[in-house]
Amino acid sequence: MLKLYSMKLSANSYKARLILSLLGHQFQLEEVDLLSGDNRTPAYLALNPAGQVPLLVLSDGRILPESGAILHYLAEGTALLPDERFARAEVLRWMFFEQHSHDPFIGQARFWLHLVRGGRELKQNLLEEWEDRGYEALRVMNSHLAAHAFFAGEAPSVADIALYANTHLADEGGFDLAPFPAVRGWIERFGRQPGFVPIDWAPETAP
Ligand SMILES: N[C@@H](CCC(=O)N[C@@H](CS)C(=O)NCC(=O)O)C(=O)O
Numbered sequence: 001m002l003k004l005y006s007m008k009l010s011a012n013s014y015k016a017r018l019i020l021s022l023l024g025h026q027f028q029l030e031e032v033d034l035l036s037g038d039n040r041t042p043a044y045l046a047l048n049p050a051g052q053v054p055l056l057v058l059s060d061g062r063i064l065p066e067s068g069a070i071l072h073y074l075a076e077g078t079a080l081l082p083d084e085r086f087a088r089a090e091v092l093r094w095m096f097f098e099q100h101s102h103d104p105f106i107g108q109a110r111f112w113l114h115l116v117r118g119g120r121e122l123k124q125n126l127l128e129e130w131e132d133r134g135y136e137a138l139r140v141m142n143s144h145l146a147a148h149a150f151f152a153g154e155a156p157s158v159a160d161i162a163l164y165a166n167t168h169l170a171d172e173g174g175f176d177l178a179p180f181p182a183v184r185g186w187i188e189r190f191g192r193q194p195g196f197v198p199i200d201w202a203p204e205t206a207p
Contacts, residue, residue, distance in 0.1 A: 002027040003057040005047070007034050009115055011107055011165040012067040014199045016054040019074050019161055021203070022195040029202055035116070067165075068095050071158040080158050090152035094159035097140070105134035107166040109173030134173065138180050141167070145182035149189065156193060164190050169199070 004020065004027050006013030020027050032038045032053050039051045048055045048065045055065045056073070064070055072095075075081035082088050109130040112119030120127070141163065144151065151159040168187045170177060177184050190196070 001059060003030060004028070005030045005032050005044075005055040005057070006053050007032050008200055008202070010034065010053055011110065011169060011199070012052075012103070013054040015067045015161050015165045016056060016070045016074075017199075017201065017203075018165070018197060019071055019080065019158065021197045021201065022080070022161075022193065023074060023078060024195060025074070027203060068099060068158075068162060071095070071161055075158045079155060080161070082153065082157065087153055091157045091159045094151040095162050097137075098159070098162040101133065101140070102137040102163065103166060105130045106137060106170050106173055106175060109134060109175070110166060110169055111173075113174055114169075114172035131174070134170070134175055138167075138170070138175065138177070138183060141186075142180040142182045145186045150186070156190060160186075160190055165199075 002020070002025060004013075004016055006016060006029060008031060017029070032044065034053065038044060039048075039053065045051055047057075047063055050065060052065060054067055054070060055063065056070045057063055064073055072081065081091060108123075108126070112123045116122070123130075148154065150156050151163060164187065166173075167177075167183065168191075177187075
């Protein structure tokens, strides 16, 4: 069986839990409490030297960290990753955007301001950049979604999963989605898919 190391309130971990649910996979869930340092133990660093979640262990024991790689691996051969060359490149376009222009600002703001006690004080020097670059990412997304139902074509793909995780919680990082109606419409649309689960969902096989 697949095993996922993840943290319940981590948006990057949620991407992996969400695709596993959307695709109806059974999996075992291992909670890694970042706030207690579970990700910095020798045992965890041996699995992922980056000390991050999520991390997927395949049924044959191979190990895959990085949410984008996990999404890509699980989506292969499903409607969440189109075969057609350009459509596939569009999925990658938005997944690269998410890692470079979205998660480092909206995701980091949510993590430090919402999950870490004293995070605002610790990260004071980054708040302005997070705000500027985060709103810029939302503007780019809104402009694309004003003309498209989803990020790559007219059906949901792993690009939507990657971007949904932190965007639907952007208010927890201090972002106001009111000026981005197309983003709000997409959040609503994305959440209506069969198999959709919220961030705090865990499978019944979880300990
Ligand atoms: N690029 C990685 C980022 C993963 C990441 O930042 N995970 C956070 C939780 S949301 C984490 O493990 N933080 C702990 C740390 O970096 O020490 C991915 O997309 O999986």
